[in-house]
Amino acid sequence: MLLRMQDKLRKLESLLDDYDDDDADADDDTQKRRLMSRDLDEAACKKQEPGIQTRTQILDEIETVLGNYGTSHIHSN
Numbered sequence: 001m002l003l004r005m006q007d008k009l010r011k012l013e014s015l016l017d018d019y020d021d022d023d024a025d026a027d028d029d030t031q032k033r034r035l036m037s038r039d040l041d042e043a044a045c046k047k048q049e050p051g052i053q054t055r056t057q058i059l060d061e062i063e064t065v066l067g068n069y070g071t072s073h074i075h076s077n
Contacts, residue, residue, distance in 0.1 A: 005069045012062050019055060 023034045034041045034055075042054045053061075 002069065005065055009062060009065050009069070012058055012065070015053070016055060016058050016062075019058075 020035060023031050026032055030040070031044075034044055038054075038056055042056060
C-alpha cells in the first residue's frame with residue numbers, strides 16, 4: 001500500500017513539474033507569472049478544457065496522499 005501511495009505522489013509531483021516547465025518556458029509573461037500567483041494559475045485553468053487541474057488542486061491532492069501515507073505508515077508498524 002505504501003509503494004502505491006509513493007507512486008501516486010511521484011505522478012502528482014511529475015504533473016506539477018510539467019506545469020512549471022511549460023509555464024517557465026513560455027514566451028508569454030502572463031503565463032510565466034502563473035508560477036508566482038495562485039490566482040493567475042486558477043484563472044487560466046478555468047479558461048482551459050474542463051478537467052484540467054490547477055496547481056492548488058494538485059498540491060491539495062499531494063497533501064491528502066501524504067496525510068494518508070503517514071497514517072498508513074503508523075498503522076503498519
